[in-house]
Amino acid sequence: MKDGGKMIYLSPPHMGGEEINYIKEAFEANWVAPLGPHVDAFERECALRAGRAGALALSSGTAAVTLSAVLSGIKPGDVFFCSSLTFVASLAPFVQLGAVPVLIDSEPESWDMSPKALEDALKDAEKSGRMPRAVVMANLYGQSCDMDRILPLCERYGALVIEDAAESLGSCYRGRASGSFGKFSFYSFNGNKIITTSGGGMLLSDDAEAMERARFLSAQARDPAPWYQHSELGYNFRMSNILAGIGRAQLKLLPRRVEARRAVFRKYHEAFSETPGISFMPEPAWSRSNRWLTALTVDPEKTGIANLEIIKALEDANVESRPVWKPMHLQPVFGSAKYYGHEGRDVSGELFAKGLCLPSGSNMTDGDISFVIETIRDILPCLP
């Protein structure tokens, strides 16, 4: 057990120390209530970093998904496409608005949405006359989807693209910032993300009109009248000024946090890349991932041990690890959804069956990383 019971978490918050000054500033100016100068500045800073015209600070990434769905014009019965290998929030708001998901497999090269499976799904949609209102592509564990293949396809079929960059803030696709693609994109500042506001999200777009509408809907859709008047219904989705202050301090640290997570990945990679049966999530030439989580697969036939057994052994040593996301087409709640596999395979199902995410926090010490590595080494039957 590590240091008398100290827990090593999968992806804990990592405060830099400056956050408290931003909070103090908000208190001293009594900008405690929702909105305020930190919110405005945080939006500007995020838009600048993403190279986007507009950004809207929200209470969660899920709130940003909801607004993207509403702004896409989703109506009950509409079809939308979504990566299957993702967290449920990528698609839940669409389904809650009555839309019908079609789930797209991953490609082995990136573990992200397969352009081939997407093309198959788009062709079928065209034949059946039920084109998707939107395509939600999730950048898994920090890795961007292959934009040069996905975006032209969506354009050819007239599908609106939403980039789920919840996990990929600080990553790049061919040098361009993650979160700068698609009609709408969003980040999450949930407590487990690369930077956090304790909870929050950011919706981004270059469409000024759509962003104005998002802003209106996110603050209860108040008509411009001296009294509270509503011609339609909105949401209470705005981020508080205090949390935006935390976000501003955290955003300054982002490049360092990316380097730290990539260094954690490198150490695991050095330790296990030669181990038969262990394969790390690849990073294609076009990607520079923030390596939000170090993910790998464990082939029990070669290693002599299954992913869940490693997770259990780590848990017994006070180390938190997780399987790879259970794909959405295998979730009971989406069991009846149509699913397009990659070249006749079920890549995301295969990744789930063998996948493992290791503790990846930017505040892990060298000792923590070595402890995780040694704990795994001790139980790998394939190692001498």
Ligand SMILES: Cc1ncc(COP(=O)(O)O)c(C=O)c1O
């Ligand atoms: C891929 C993905 N999409 C959406 C979300 C939702 O973000 P939030 O937790 O901020 O609502 C998350 C993270 O939690 C996520 O990992």
